[in-house]
Amino acid sequence: MKPLPEEQRWVAQFIQWARHSPKYRALDLPETLLADIITHALKRYPKPPQALTAARRVLHQVVAPYLGDPDYAQAFRDLEAAARQGEEAVRQVCWNLLQQHASTRERLPFMEAFYRRLFEVTGVPDAVLDLACGLNPLSWPWMGLPREARYLAFDIHYPRVQLIRRFFALMGIEGQAFHQDILVEPPQDRAGVAFFFKEIHRFEERQPGCARPFLRAIPARWLLISLPTRSLSQKRDLLPIHRRLMNRILDGLDWEVQEILFENEVVFCVKKDER
Numbered sequence: 001m002k003p004l005p006e007e008q009r010w011v012a013q014f015i016q017w018a019r020h021s022p023k024y025r026a027l028d029l030p031e032t033l034l035a036d037i038i039t040h041a042l043k044r045y046p047k048p049p050q051a052l053t054a055a056r057r058v059l060h061q062v063v064a065p066y067l068g069d070p071d072y073a074q075a076f077r078d079l080e081a082a083a084r085q086g087e088e089a090v091r092q093v094c095w096n097l098l099q100q101h102a103s104t105r106e107r108l109p110f111m112e113a114f115y116r117r118l119f120e121v122t123g124v125p126d127a128v129l130d131l132a133c134g135l136n137p138l139s140w141p142w143m144g145l146p147r148e149a150r151y152l153a154f155d156i157h158y159p160r161v162q163l164i165r166r167f168f169a170l171m172g173i174e175g176q177a178f179h180q181d182i183l184v185e186p187p188q189d190r191a192g193v194a195f196f197f198k199e200i201h202r203f204e205e206r207q208p209g210c211a212r213p214f215l216r217a218i219p220a221r222w223l224l225i226s227l228p229t230r231s232l233s234q235k236r237d238l239l240p241i242h243r244r245l246m247n248r249i250l251d252g253l254d255w256e257v258q259e260i261l262f263e264n265e266v267v268f269c270v271k272k273d274e275r
């Protein structure tokens with residue numbers, strides 16, 4: 001077998017490391033994600049060992065294991081048992097699961113008002129893209145979407161994607177969940193609304209400057225981009241930093257922007273498309 005060129009050897013080494021690492025192996029992260037992270041690090045750092053260290057740091061931020069996870073095998077069983085009992089039992093299981101990831105846990109106190117206010121701005125959509133969705137599709141019972149609305153969810157974390165697929169099937173929702181790195185492969189399906197909740201700051205950390213072309217590539221009429229207004233510890237006020245970040249990303253674009261402020265989350269409602 002011909003030896004791999006230098007860069008490809010480091011790419012392969014990083015992918016192998018992530019595939020076997022106790023921290024990531026159960027997540028089955030897409031190869032496109034791993035290859036993209038190490039390739040960018042190799043361009044940035046002249047010494048490959050430095051690039052490997054940097055790539056591990058970036059991957060930790062992208063996967064953000066510190067935000068929390070349910071036990072996915074137990075979650076499948078709970079959802080299936082609840083589905084046999086009826087919708088109220090499913091709502092209860094979803095609520096318990098949403099509590100197990102920081103992004104959705106923080107939204108629970110105002111979840112119904114959250115979607116009501118967003119859809120007052122955009123209108124109730126008949127198709128939604130949930131970009132970097134985490135567990136958020138399990139909030140579907142509180143969204144007020146019509147049952148026939150299409151819901152396309154995207155995440156890199158395979159157990160989450162599988163759980164969401166199971167949930168859509170059990171609930172008879174017109175939904176699909178894709179195991180996909182949306183930065184490398186942005187979705188192609190058109191939708192009225194795209195949710196991009198609490199992730200744009202990590203995209204910019206992963207690849208400075210990537211957010212703007214990424215947003216341009218999303219085929220949705222409305223982009224609903226949210227950011228936390230407090231740090232995880234609740235100690236730091238992040239609102240001024242995150243407003244500046246969004247101003248920088250959207251600067252010079254001819255898009256109408258409305259800001260909606262909730263208790264601990266700010267949503268930038270961006271109207272991309274006049275049609």
Ligand SMILES: C[S@@+](CC[C@H](N)C(=O)[O-])C[C@H]1O[C@@H](n2cnc3c(N)ncnc32)[C@H](O)[C@@H]1O
Nearest residue numbers: 103132133134136155156157181182183197198
């Ligand atoms: C901070 S959580 C936010 C979850 C959800 N948007 C919410 O606010 O409830 C970020 C999620 O994005 C996923 N993610 C990160 N980078 C991604 C990418 N490039 N493509 C798809 N999913 C990604 C992570 O696996 C994680 O589930």
